[in-house]
Amino acid sequence: MGIPEERIDRLLTLAREAVVLEELDRSRELVRRARRIAERNRCPVPREFERRTCDSCDVYLRPSVTARVRTRPGRVVVRCLECGATHRYPFS
Known part of the structure; x- marks a missing residue:
């Protein structure tokens, strides 16, 4: 794992903690900064990051706090x- 991936993981952890504290x-x-790092370094963002952040308003999605699942x-x-955007993910 390279430096950009470690930084993205750390920023995702900090974003999660910020939502817990209602910030x-x-x-x-933090989510915008992590996406910018991924773009700049041309590395893919983890699936967990994609599924736990809103593409429209960049907030970390936490069930019953910032998201309805x-x-x-x-x-x-x-x-x-926060913004009303809907995301659908398949599962089996």
Whole structure:
């Protein structure tokens, strides 16, 4: 694991902690910084990062705090409570 990947993982951890402390603006800034590092270094962001952050408003998605999670037949539906964006992920 290279330095950019370690930095992205650390920023994801800090974003999670910021949401726990209800500092949503700080969480957004950390997520934006992690995405910028991934773009600059041309490294893919982890799947966990993609699924736990909102693409529209860059907030860390935590169930019942910043996101509503529902299961439907064959998929999981995650709705961001900050901006209302909906993300659907398949599962088997």
